[in-house]
Amino acid sequence: MKYGESSFDILYLVFAIVFGLLIIIKHKDNKSLLMGIATLLLGCGDAFHLIPRVLNYFIDKDFTSILGIGKLITSITMTIFYVLLYHILISKDKLNDNKILTVSVYTLSIIRIVLCLLPQNGWAMQEPSYLWGIIRNIPFVILGTIIVTLFYIQRKQYNYKFMWIYITLSFVFYLIVVFGASFVSILGMFMLPKTICYILMIITFYNYLTKYSTYDTQK
Secondary structure, three states, X not given: OHHHHHHHHHHHHHHHHHHHHHHHHHOOOHHHHHHHHHHXXXXXXXXXXXXXXXXXXXXXXXXXXXXXHHHHHHHHHHHHHHHHHHHHHHOOOHHHHOHHHHHHHHHHXXXXXXXXXXXXXXXXXXXXXXXXXXXHHHHHHHHHHHHHHHHHHOOOOXXXXXXXXXXXXXXXXXXXXXHHOOOOXXXXXXXXXXXXXXXXXXXXXXXXXXXXXXXXXXX
């Protein structure tokens, strides 16, 4: 298990970082640039908890604190990732005029990040606070619901057809791990399909770069 999971994690990180850089380098408009930044942030953010997780399998050392801090950093970068998804959606689209929606997205993101930073979470502890795991994820779930709804509304734009499904499934798998893995450890395996959803999002971004960005720039 440790070899299979470790190999998968490493390949995912390489995939996300390489494709993030590739999209940034080859971007043809602001939307594709945001997609590249979001992809790179996704890979770099996940690296903070996946690399210690991989090392923990092969090095006889207590990685509790490092893994905890890595999860904290990942939680923050993931929140920023969804803010970038929002900006990808509103770039050159009618949603750009909805200031209430923008304020809501930023407010939820700030609340989520502040909650993540509070010491009550116990990130570096052997058993972090389960209650605070629920509390900090409330604004995150609301934020995710907004993003999913917006992608569903715009599912016929560009190649967004399945993005709302990828985001929804990633949240479902994430919440199963957050709320269930503490009681049934095998549920932690749902991080793998969650990561596959991220890979599918990255592929969607790259498809936009190769198929739609030139046309969008000329409109």
